[in-house]
Amino acid sequence: MTIPTPIPMLNLIEIHKFYDRLEVLKGVSMEVKKGELVTFVGPSGCGKTTLLRIIGGFTNLDSGEVILDGQRIDHLPPNLRDTRICFQNYALFPHMTVADNIGYGLKIKKWKKNKIQERVEELLKLVQLEGLGSRMIDKLSGGQQQRVALARALSLEPKVLLLDEPLSNLDANLRLTMRGEIRKLQERLKITTIFVTHDQFEAMSISDRIVVMKEGVIQQVGSPIEIYERPSNEFIASFVGFVNFLEGVVERVDIGLNKATASTPIGVVQFVPERNINVGEKVKLVIRPETIQISQSEPTGMNNIFQGEVEIGMYVGSLAKYTVMINGEKFIIDQPNPRETFFKPKEKVYLSIPENIHLLIKTEIHQ
């Protein structure tokens, strides 16, 4: 799936971490390529922040290795690692000015005063805070503080930038803006970045690759498209966006025609078998709401047409959301551009389910 690269910038090998008896990381392994933005996402308690803190050196691992640019670093304290972190609460030093905050690490590295000044100016420009160097931290807005934290973390040109839920303290609009800016900055500087968030949509929109975690185990690593369209289990399928699950038993597989059918509570569903399956196997079909077409009259010349009844219809403007019952099964459907045809409850409608459905096999289904 991933194209092999010469040396990964960051390599995590079999990382285990216990808090008392509780194992919060159960052997996590993965690679991050140079210049890549990778997001760790998952519900709270999944271990994503712990993993980030282990990379940064703030939390000790119990076993495993952290390799940065070919060198093992897990025994080093944070001040000797070439990684820099941006904490969720920014952790800006409140008793210092913006410039002193950004220049803190440079001063420790014994840079000359005028060099520090130059570099700080450059960084302020980078994060669009020119002229605010002499401000105190508490005189800045939340978004500005976020930029200062970013500039401070970038000051020493780290090999890996670690961002711990950097946007969670901003209001919704600012969050969108900053999301775009962080991505732009990251692409411009080509800096390897690890971004931790619990927000799936944030993860989807900013990342080169997403690492979905749950209970200390990596569930799937992939591009946003892979994660969304080919989730590797039920948890991921329902974690990212809404999904209709349809249980079924494989009835027929025709490899030559690249066709298969499964019998489900709503009838026989035809699909393109994207993987090896056997007749009689139990499967779960993953059907996204926006892939189902809804119409008043029966579409012709298509497979997988089912008749149902609208239970709830919600007009949201850009789309309409319906709950439609087919044979006692509930389906959620997103209808784009509902201006002309908005269906009301009790209306009879036809649903057309696409044939290229992602499906989950037994081991990927929750019992």
Next chain:
Amino acid sequence: MAKAESYSVPQSNVWERLKTFINAELINILAAILFLLLAIFLLYPILAVLIKSIRDPQGLTFAYYLKFFTKGYYFQSLQNTLLLGFINTVICLVVGFCLAYLTTRGPLVLRKPLKIISMMPLIAPPYLFAISLIILFGRNGILTKAFALNWSIYGFTGVVVAQTLAFIPLAYLMIENTLMSLNPNLEESAYDLGASEGRIIRTITIPLLTPGILKAGLLVFVMTIAEFGNAAILGGRTPFLAPDTYTMIIGEADFEMGSVLSVILIIPCIIIFFLHNYLLTGKKFTTIGGKPVASEPRKMTPLVKIPFLVIGFTAVFAIFISFGVVLMASFTKILGVKNEIVFSHILNFDSNRAIYNSIQVSLIAALIGAIIGTLLAYVIVRGKFFGRTFIEMVSLSGFALPGTVIGIGYLLAFNTPPFKLTGGIMILALNCVFRFLAVGVEAGISKLHQINIEIEEASSDLGANFMTTFYKIILPIMFPAFIAGFIYTFMTAIVSLSAVVFLVSPGFELAAVKIFDAAVYGEIGLASATTMKLVAIVVLCMMILNYLTKKTGFDITQKKGV
């Protein structure tokens, strides 16, 4: 809310209208009564001291003050006191910081034991350390004899050591508190940016703790200069203000000079009280919220760890040894001289009677103190009358005022009618009530801040008048605070010495005074045994508090450095 009821006053008889009036104005009436009590039992005695110091039979005079500043002895006393306060504060802050750093950032195995021993002085009267120093370094002291030391513990150094040990927990607790509230990400960020541990402490931790450290310092300073027992027992020929007032009044019956010394002692205390309350409020560094992250243990660098451990262990060792020798002395004929185990000190009749008297006085004080404290807290938090902050200030000022001054004040104020109280048990109890009022008031205020005023509003919305709301809603909710106030007042009252030493009458001795006398006359065994009995009582109170805290869920053990 109470006001709104007067809206619908029906035109009825006088009784009904009076009842409505009382209901509407109850909180103001209560405030007036409480203020009157504060005026009589706190402001008036202080005023009496002030007046005494500037009046002679001919009228206004500053002759006594002139005498103070011209006669070398008195001035020396002031100098010593301030120097003692300064040295003590610096040592306590340094030790307190090291201990607090170790118990919040240091090796996990050391955190708990260090914390427990650091706080041990809280359960003992401060003069325990004077006694322990006499046992170790006195003329017949164990170490004096073992190493044939030829220096005397009596004097400036002895007082500094005893006071330092006594006030370490105060500094420690306040600094630990601020250290724990410091967002750990700040230090981690500095670490991340390449700073070493020493540099983090220097550039991040200490600058951010400055307000807290300053507050702790002011408090230690006030406590030190006002503390009577250690300086009186160990001072020897070195003059200090607090014990000098005692000698002046009790020894020489020179009330005028005694008052002057008191006023001089009170000035720095009042200045600091204001600094503490008004200049430092709000001076806190605010940071963007986020999930609070627990400080994760990290390896301390030897460069920091070793000096911190040396300082911390020295202090903790000294505290531990002090308790140990006083405990041993309680069961030994004369520790270091005649090392036979005896129970005569523990069973001593006079000592037990003094303990009994102390319990009696402290129980009365605790009951009155808890009632007044709870009511005051309510009035301060919910009242909307003019002068509310003044009442708050006065009721909290008791602990900032040196005990000796309040003692003299009571002696002067309640010696003649209309308030003739001297010689009785009530004057001792009332003295404790108003000196330690701050504790009950603080507990009440913090409890009230936890409950929404809407609960009371809901009650009146459902038809209850103020009286009903007070009995059915406010009192039950405030009950934990009442209990906390009660136990704290009891605990503080039973060990307090500096004020009651002026007020005890012959034939009714209190434990603290008994210990003081015994220590001064060299009856160390008796002094130690009585002290240990007080320690046992305080420990018992703490256990009750702990139990109640667990049961009610309201943290009544949190207090502001009293």
